[in-house]
Amino acid sequence: MSVLTISNLTIKHREETLVQNIRLSINEGDWLALVGESGSGKSVTSSSIGGLLPRELIISSGSIHLGGVNLSSLKEKEWRTYRGKAISYIFQDYQGAFTPFMSIGAQFDEMLKTHLNDSKQLRKSRALECLNNVNLPAERVYKSYPFQLSGGQLQRAAIAMATILKPKLLIADEPTTALDSITAAHVLQLLAEQQKQTNCAVLFITHDLRHVRKFANKMAVMRKGEIVESGMTTAVLKHPKHAYTKALIAAIPSLKQTKERLVTI
Numbered sequence: 001m002s003v004l005t006i007s008n009l010t011i012k013h014r015e016e017t018l019v020q021n022i023r024l025s026i027n028e029g030d031w032l033a034l035v036g037e038s039g040s041g042k043s044v045t046s047s048s049i050g051g052l053l054p055r056e057l058i059i060s061s062g063s064i065h066l067g068g069v070n071l072s073s074l075k076e077k078e079w080r081t082y083r084g085k086a087i088s089y090i091f092q093d094y095q096g097a098f099t100p101f102m103s104i105g106a107q108f109d110e111m112l113k114t115h116l117n118d119s120k121q122l123r124k125s126r127a128l129e130c131l132n133n134v135n136l137p138a139e140r141v142y143k144s145y146p147f148q149l150s151g152g153q154l155q156r157a158a159i160a161m162a163t164i165l166k167p168k169l170l171i172a173d174e175p176t177t178a179l180d181s182i183t184a185a186h187v188l189q190l191l192a193e194q195q196k197q198t199n200c201a202v203l204f205i206t207h208d209l210r211h212v213r214k215f216a217n218k219m220a221v222m223r224k225g226e227i228v229e230s231g232m233t234t235a236v237l238k239h240p241k242h243a244y245t246k247a248l249i250a251a252i253p254s255l256k257q258t259k260e261r262l263v264t265i
């Protein structure tokens with residue numbers, strides 16, 4: 001079943017077209033990777049889904065539907081019930097996911113209070129369970145302030161927060177760019193486990209085709225504001241049609257090369 005359907009989406013900044021004619025559909029349980037060079041329009045597209053476009057950027061045509069709801073027509077007040085609950089985000093900047101001067105627990109509590117009518121005790125046990133699910137020492141992390149956690153721990157806490165309300169759509173915008181490669185792989189593995197449990201749709205924005213190959217069942221390639229190719233990941237990576245996709249694939253360092261480089265460093 002389709003969770004997200006984007007039809008002919010065009011976004012402009014004054015007269016300049018930033019993204020054009022975007023068509024994208026993500027089903028329940030799909031992990032769709034959006035790849036493409038810097039400035040190709042991945043973040044503008046993902047921000048538009050959650051109603052997070054800066055004021056100066058305007059959706060000039062097209063529509064974005066989540067289930068049966070036309071998101072592009074929601075008012076700011078209505079967004080408050082959608083964001084965090086039906087759609088949640090994980091960003092590259094995991095520091096920004098949490099307010100620095102509130103404990104992680106207090107931030108979970110605020111979020112749960114906004115969306116649910118649970119008792120204080122139930123809210124806490126839900127938060128602890130979620131932190132535990134992402135392999136964090138739940139009690140300690142719950143009491144900690146963001147600065148007391150490592151980058152990998154914070155990003156895992158951000159995943160716990162983003163999935164606690166079982167969103168229909170999780171948008172991960174370069175979630176591991178600021179992490180070392182081993183921590184990044186663990187974080188993505190955890191994200192994949194969370195997705196399995198909740199069956200949410202994932203929109204994964206990344207520059208790393210190795211992560212695409214490992215985690216995404218579908219992919220779309222953006223170039224200069226347009227989607228130039230999309231399909232099942234295995235098919236696109238094995239038989240790319242567009243010259244730009246071919247160039248992206250040719251630029252992935254093979255595992256063999258990486259090993260050789262490590263030996264010579």
Ligand SMILES: Nc1ncnc2c1ncn2[C@@H]1O[C@H](COP(=O)(O)OP(=O)(O)OP(=O)(O)O)[C@@H](O)[C@H]1O
Pocket residue numbers: 013018036037038039040041042043044045054056057
């Ligand atoms: N607030 C803004 N005002 C004007 N132009 C913008 C604004 N935000 C983004 N753009 C432009 O929109 C285009 C797409 O930018 P976007 O950030 O979506 O690219 P991206 O593919 O996410 O790049 P990266 O991989 O570097 O994050 C770029 O040309 C960018 O300069």
